[in-house]
Amino acid sequence: MLKKISLMVITVAICFFYVSTPESSRVNPSNSYSEFIDDRAFEYINNIYSGVDFSSNFKTGNQSAYADYKEQYMKLLNCRLPFKSGEVKYYIDEYIYGEYEPEKYTYYFFDMDDDGLPELCIENNMGYIYIMKYLPISDEFILWHETSSSWIELLGSRKLWFYSGTSPIKYAFFSLNENGDVDYSVYLYIEPLQAETKYLITLPEFSDCSKALDVPDDIKSQSIEKDSHHYYRVTQSQWDELTKDFFTEKDVAKENIKKIRFNYKELFDN
Known part of the structure; x- marks a missing residue:
């Protein structure tokens, strides 16, 4: 019997709540990595990340x-x-x-x-x-x-993580629901360049559009569209603060x- 070759791809719908404003006010139209997010955007993103449960716990159950x-x-x-x-x-x-x-x-x-x-x-x-x-x-x-x-x-339990590449370096975190579908995901991206290293992060992206974050327009406009995701460029110190729980729990998971x-x-x- 022929082997089943096709694999069920983790498909995460990138859901953003759009209001009736021009597209240019929502996403950086230049797709430029030159600008860091401002302090208000970092405060907003940091607050969202504080609510993401990256914890690694392989529950035993009964x-x-x-x-x-x-x-x-x-x-x-x-x-x-x-x-x-x-x-x-x-x-x-x-x-x-x-x-x-x-x-x-x-x-x-x-x-x-x-x-x-x-x-x-x-x-x-x-x-x-x-x-x-x-x-x-x-x-x-x-x-x-x-x-x-x-x-x-x-x-x-109900969590996956992804790693790929050396240049660029990509990470992802997936939180699954009780049915095994992706509830939301977070993407992290490091691009080592000759002049500098660029650090990019996404906000949690929900598969169910009704759960999508209602990101303020002035923050949304600072995002950069890349690989079907909306990234925000942060400094290395901001990256370290935003991602420390993910990388800590990733290492914990490797032991647990x-x-x-x-x-x-x-x-x-x-």
């Missing part, structure tokens, strides 16, 4: 359910039962990208969706992560979330994830 859930997930891995992605059912060996080799995969077993029960996160040999959820009432599995890049990693990361034998042979 550990007394672990043995039963491992048994159920084994049925999935052994292709005894299918899972649903949307309304379509698949057996896992026909869906996971590349050759199906479950004994060689890396597994993360914890309460990813924060409902008190464990999900099975399957990282294949190419670094893509498939997060499977078991529904005991209907006795079925669903694909709760799927990463679209090998550079996307788990940050904790070791507690819930397993190979096949470690997870299923005991």
Whole structure:
């Protein structure tokens, strides 16, 4: 059977509340990186960032359910039962990208969706992560979330982070909702140039347009459109202040994830 090659791409709709003013008053029309945001814009952005929960917490949930859930997930891995992605059912060996080799995969077993029960996160040999959820009432599995890049990693329950490149350097933070969809995301961008290094950040971008931030026009006009995102140029000291929680929690996650990361034998042979 042909492998399913297409991957579900994390799609984040960039939702801004537009008022009846000229486009030039909303976004920097020159797409120039020459101007830093002003003090009022930094104060506004800093206040928004203080409300972003970057914390890394791999929640365990009800550990007394672990043995039963491992048994159920084994049925999935052994292709005894299918899972649903949307309304379509698949057996896992026909869906996971590349050759199906479950004994060689890396597994993360914890309460990813924060409902008190464990999900099975399957990282294949190419670094893509498939997060499977078991529904005991209907006795079925669903694909709760799927990463679209090998550079996307788990940050904790309902959280992911992304890193790519050396010049430019790109980071992203994704907060997921209870259904495994992206609720909002934050993008960070460093562009090392010969004369100087430029630091760019976005405000949280919500998938649901009804949640989009109503950014004041005088602040919105200082944004720069790049790669379908609206960035604000900040100084290095402002960057350090805005991003310190993200980078701290990213490093915390790299340590904490070791507690819930397993190979096949470690997870299923005991």
